[in-house]
Amino acid sequence: MITTQKDLRAAFWAAHPGFKRHPGWTQNQYPTDTRVAWCDHVEHLRRDGQINEALAQRATL
DSSP, X not given: OOOSHHHHHHHHHXXXXXXXXXXXXXXXXXXXXXXXXXXXXXXXXXXXXXXXXXXXXXXXX
């Protein structure tokens, strides 16, 4: 089970090698397709029980 935002972000970047990570960028600086993929990723993990609701609600890219 993923319990921290740091681990959640690492899982996202590992699962989406086609997106380029930009250290220091905030969530809204990423292109829309990256942000949508992030939201889908978080929601999928929440529904699958890999993260809890609280983490899903506060998680930012």
